Amino acid sequence: MASLGDSNTVYSSVKDYYGKVLESSKDLKTSACTAGAAPHPVVRKIIGAIPSAVNDKFYGCGNPIPLGIEGKDVLDLGSGSGRDCYVAAALVGPNGSVTGVDMTDEQLQTARNNVDEFGKTLGYTPKLKFVTGYIEMLQQAGISSSSIDVCISNCVINLSPNKKLVLEGVYQALRTGGELYFSDVYADRQLPDSVRTHDVLLGECIGGALYTKEFEQMAENIGFARPRVLSVGHIAIHDPELKALVGDAKFYSITYRLFKVKESQAKSSAFVAEYLGTIEGHESKYELDVDYVLVKGEPTQVDAATASVLSSSWLARYFTVYPSEDTAVLDGLANISSTEKLMEQAYKADAGSSSSCCAPKNSPSGCCPPKNSSSGCCPPKEQESSGCCKPKQESSGCCKPKSNADTNEENKLDKLPSCGGGRCC
Numbered sequence: 001m002a003s004l005g006d007s008n009t010v011y012s013s014v015k016d017y018y019g020k021v022l023e024s025s026k027d028l029k030t031s032a033c034t035a036g037a038a039p040h041p042v043v044r045k046i047i048g049a050i051p052s053a054v055n056d057k058f059y060g061c062g063n064p065i066p067l068g069i070e071g072k073d074v075l076d077l078g079s080g081s082g083r084d085c086y087v088a089a090a091l092v093g094p095n096g097s098v099t100g101v102d103m104t105d106e107q108l109q110t111a112r113n114n115v116d117e118f119g120k121t122l123g124y125t126p127k128l129k130f131v132t133g134y135i136e137m138l139q140q141a142g143i144s145s146s147s148i149d150v151c152i153s154n155c156v157i158n159l160s161p162n163k164k165l166v167l168e169g170v171y172q173a174l175r176t177g178g179e180l181y182f183s184d185v186y187a188d189r190q191l192p193d194s195v196r197t198h199d200v201l202l203g204e205c206i207g208g209a210l211y212t213k214e215f216e217q218m219a220e221n222i223g224f225a226r227p228r229v230l231s232v233g234h235i236a237i238h239d240p241e242l243k244a245l246v247g248d249a250k251f252y253s254i255t256y257r258l259f260k261v262k263e264s265q266a267k268s269s270a271f272v273a274e275y276l277g278t279i280e281g282h283e284s285k286y287e288l289d290v291d292y293v294l295v296k297g298e299p300t301q302v303d304a305a306t307a308s309v310l311s312s313s314w315l316a317r318y319f320t321v322y323p324s325e326d327t328a329v330l331d332g333l334a335n336i337s338s339t340e341k342l343m344e345q346a347y348k349a350d351a352g353s354s355s356s357c358c359a360p361k362n363s364p365s366g367c368c369p370p371k372n373s374s375s376g377c378c379p380p381k382e383q384e385s386s387g388c389c390k391p392k393q394e395s396s397g398c399c400k401p402k403s404n405a406d407t408n409e410e411n412k413l414d415k416l417p418s419c420g421g422g423r424c425c
């Protein structure tokens, strides 16, 4: 059992889990660490070019890598074997930089060992480094104040014994206009100590899950603009023993965007934003969050807070924003989706789907039935045998079996893991 209030015991429990207990994502007992939806095709293509040793140890629960970050300085909190850093290194190009911070030596070793090989694939030496450190102490890890444009993190902050310190450190490390864009595991309530201290639940990103309301309040108190939700998926716990332990608590993988901008609070001013269509991979529209999808060539009414984000964050180069004459639309703009409502919808979507998320071994298609789980994959062992995972990731509504590995780039794209780190599809 990890002990509450003692960071060192939490650190050693988590280090042990990621450094010694797990050898690859096949060893996970729940789908929490691999619950994310399919990455964007641009990202999938890059993942296909990353050394498999890195991909095999991917334990993320989402896709917290924004496109359009060319030339930017990126920090990854809890970078693990480095998959997201490798992707970010390809996206920032030779003029940007990527730094991964992690506390587990074994993970860092895998991350560092494959940088040279990846550089050969990229055709340039990426400014990509992995440093040993704690995400609660970024300065000590060598991350200077106001040095980062985009901070990403995938399924890590839940593991921290002091989440407030993490958010404060990120706020300090970000430049004005920077952003924390991250996926993590959240709970719909505060969790009892029996869940929070359970080694497996903790290690699998459930025990330390952040309570959404508490987290959102904490982020705003630190100075971030209103947290924006980009995606929500329900995480089902299949293991009967672990399920009994968590009781009625429900868990979600949520991707949030926290901008370090001064948000205008002027409720009476309306603005128009136009997306220029210049982000590779988002040529026709840009999804800022669940409420704002900006279509190229279609001026969109936005509230003052959103205008601040689009005109003064790192995204500003992709938008033009100007005041609107039409303030009549403001009432409608106030209807921002509540996170609770989004979680409820994700839960219902999951509950209404098929209970078995793996296709039978001999399924002719080798695919999961569609709509079977918005939360992620089957329990790892089932995934292994059937080779299936989260549905709706291919146009057919499911993933392809694992066995079709190929070296051809086009085919590689099709066979990429879409719900985890290479253990299925």
Ligand SMILES: C[S@@+](CC[C@H](N)C(=O)[O-])C[C@H]1O[C@@H](n2cnc3c(N)ncnc32)[C@H](O)[C@@H]1O
Pocket: 014, 015, 018, 033, 057, 058, 059, 060, 061, 077, 078, 079, 080, 081, 082, 083, 084, 101, 102, 103, 104, 107, 133, 134, 135, 136, 153, 154, 155, 156, 159, 160, 161, 205
């Ligand atoms: C669930 S894994 C995710 C790894 C990586 N982000 C990925 O997507 O594959 C969690 C990682 O966070 C690291 N970690 C957890 N707590 C940390 C802390 N307080 N400081 C630094 N690293 C931490 C662990 O060592 C582990 O590599």
